[in-house]
Amino acid sequence: MNIAVLSGKGGTGKTTIATNLALLLEANYVDCDVEEPNGFIFLEPEDIKSRDVEVEIPKIDQEKCILCGDCIEACKFNALAKTKNKIILFDKLCHSCGACGLACPTKAIEYTKRAIGKIEEGKRGNISLKRGIMNIGEPMAVPILKELLKELSEEGINILDSPPGTSCNVVNVLHYAHRALLVTEPTAFGLHDLKMAVELVKRLNIPFGLIINKYDENNPYLKEYMEEENIELIGKIPFRREIAENYSKGQTLIHVEKYRGYFQQIIGNIEEVLL
Ligand code: SF4
Numbered sequence: 497m498n499i500a501v502l503s504g505k506g507g508t509g510k511t512t513i514a515t516n517l518a519l520l521l522e523a524n525y526v527d528c529d530v531e532e533p534n535g536f537i538f539l540e541p542e543d544i545k546s547r548d549v550e551v552e553i554p555k556i557d558q559e560k561c562i563l564c565g566d567c568i569e570a571c572k573f574n575a576l577a578k579t580k581n582k583i584i585l586f587d588k589l590c591h592s593c594g595a596c597g598l599a600c601p602t603k604a605i606e607y608t609k610r611a612i613g614k615i616e617e618g619k620r621g622n623i624s625l626k627r628g629i630m631n632i633g634e635p636m637a638v639p640i641l642k643e644l645l646k647e648l649s650e651e652g653i654n655i656l657d658s659p660p661g662t663s664c665n666v667v668n669v670l671h672y673a674h675r676a677l678l679v680t681e682p683t684a685f686g687l688h689d690l691k692m693a694v695e696l697v698k699r700l701n702i703p704f705g706l707i708i709n710k711y712d713e714n715n716p717y718l719k720e721y722m723e724e725e726n727i728e729l730i731g732k733i734p735f736r737r738e739i740a741e742n743y744s745k746g747q748t749l750i751h752v753e754k755y756r757g758y759f760q761q762i763i764g765n766i767e768e769v770l771l
């Protein structure tokens with residue numbers, strides 16, 4: 497079973513929840529926040545193996561090219577352009593669709609590989625840990641996410657630590673999720689972004705529950721919204737300076753006796769409400 501942990505906005509404590517749950521559940525952990533994957537800081541995997549994620553981009557044989565421009569017309573992503581005497585490629589705009597090669601009348605186009613990021617895999621005890629890392633300046637995370645999520649373990653639970661927000665990267669992760677945990681904080685911004693995340697999981701028909709991080713009593717709007725939308729509360733993590741200090745040192749919370757209980761309660765509620 498794949499459980500996605502997501503949040504409408506960054507900074508809500510999504511990775512804190514995902515990493516601690518992975519440890520307590522002995523679940524495999526997959527860090528899908530490829531622009532800023534920081535789960536490994538807390539989980540400290542061993543024996544990390546790394547491999548590149550590559551995409552195919554066209555390579556034009558200028559000797560065979562007759563500058564007809566058919567490839568430019570075929571490219572729906574504006575990745576090709578004609579100069580005075582050659583066709584040039586804007587490689588970061590290329591979506592590797594292959595249309596240019598099909599359109600070329602002289603077979604001047606071949607394809608070559610370009611690395612856009614990497615996948616790292618390691619172990620911590622019995623659990624396997626994976627993350628995708630996108631190279632700086634790359635615009636497209638989807639090929640890395642696809643590679644990262646294509647061979648998930650079919651045994652036990654996989655925790656998918658999603659990117660923040662509700663972008664197409666999150667939608668891509670949710671395509672692999674059987675259940676979702678939405679993490680929010682009790683602020684006006686938190687509520688605004690939570691609403692978008694709720695809409696998304698509802699639209700994709702994924703059973704979900706809510707975890708409130710940095711919880712304090714004074715948020716009637718969040719309570720009202722949960723009642724209106726009939727949202728199950730799976731757990732709360734209190735607002736404590738000590739938790740932020742732990743986070744800044746890369747420490748997990750389940751190893752602090754007084755916080756472990758919050759995560760045990762979350763797991764009990766996941767089993768009762770979502771499984
Ligand atoms: S592979 Fe597709 S996206 Fe890339 S340059 Fe060719 S037509 Fe454009």
Ligand code: SF4
Nearest residue numbers: 561562564565567600
């Ligand atoms: S379609 Fe082929 S021949 Fe025509 S401009 Fe493009 S690469 Fe050159």
